[in-house]
Amino acid sequence: MRGTFIVIEGIDGSGKTTLAKRLAGSRDVWLTAEPTKGRLGSMLRSGELGDIPPAAEALLFAADRSIHTAEIESELEKGRWVICDRYAGSTVAYQSASMGDSADWDWLNSMQAHSVIRPDAVILLDMDPEESMARVGSRGEELSRFEKLDFQRRVRTAYLRLAEQFGYIVIDASKGADEVFADAVNALKQRGIDASE
Ligand code: TYD
Numbered sequence: 001m002r003g004t005f006i007v008i009e010g011i012d013g014s015g016k017t018t019l020a021k022r023l024a025g026s027r028d029v030w031l032t033a034e035p036t037k038g039r040l041g042s043m044l045r046s047g048e049l050g051d052i053p054p055a056a057e058a059l060l061f062a063a064d065r066s067i068h069t070a071e072i073e074s075e076l077e078k079g080r081w082v083i084c085d086r087y088a089g090s091t092v093a094y095q096s097a098s099m100g101d102s103a104d105w106d107w108l109n110s111m112q113a114h115s116v117i118r119p120d121a122v123i124l125l126d127m128d129p130e131e132s133m134a135r136v137g138s139r140g141e142e143l144s145r146f147e148k149l150d151f152q153r154r155v156r157t158a159y160l161r162l163a164e165q166f167g168y169i170v171i172d173a174s175k176g177a178d179e180v181f182a183d184a185v186n187a188l189k190q191r192g193i194d195a196s197e
Helices: 016-024 039-046 054-077 088-102 105-110 129-138 149-166 177-190
Strands: 005-010 029-033 081-085 121-126 169-172
Touching: 005 016, 005 088, 005 149, 016 029, 016 081, 016 121, 016 177, 029 054, 039 054, 054 081, 054 088, 088 105, 088 149, 121 149, 121 177, 129 149, 169 177
Parallel strands: 005 081, 005 121, 029 081, 121 169
Antiparallel strands: none
């Protein structure tokens, strides 16, 4: 039987990694993330490309995703679960936020058509950027240019639009980790996915 593909999306500091690990539990799951640890993903994360146009960024994230998707597909075919921290929605949310008024929503979605597969469920961890940024700050990480408040607000708005358009599961991520996990398990159950511990 084909494995289950779950994606977790959300602004920086919304708790995606914590939820991903919790959902994996003791199952045989491939926990993975984007940008990937591959050549393109590492390049994108390191900032070595400097200030490139958001369209170039979008295409590079999509290229990283295309390579990653081939690996995801092969795990799913083996019957393994895959839980991915960020996927197609990240490019639409973040790069539309970077593009501002000139953002082409339909292009950001459609140019990924051949780089992605449809997840069984996408969970959006939604929260106020002010709160999530305080969390990021408290982790002691240096704030990257992605992590500026105004920008995160635009990303959040874009995510909520995606959630409506593509039927994401939206969870209030300002709650504690236990509650977020319980909400995720319940919502997945309603979609026929048993992720209970
Ligand atoms: P992040 O998940 O924070 O990775 P890490 O915790 O390893 O640094 O992702 C790094 C940044 O990349 C994050 O701020 C979001 C951004 N990003 C995009 O702008 N577009 C994308 O398509 C993806 C996958 C990430």
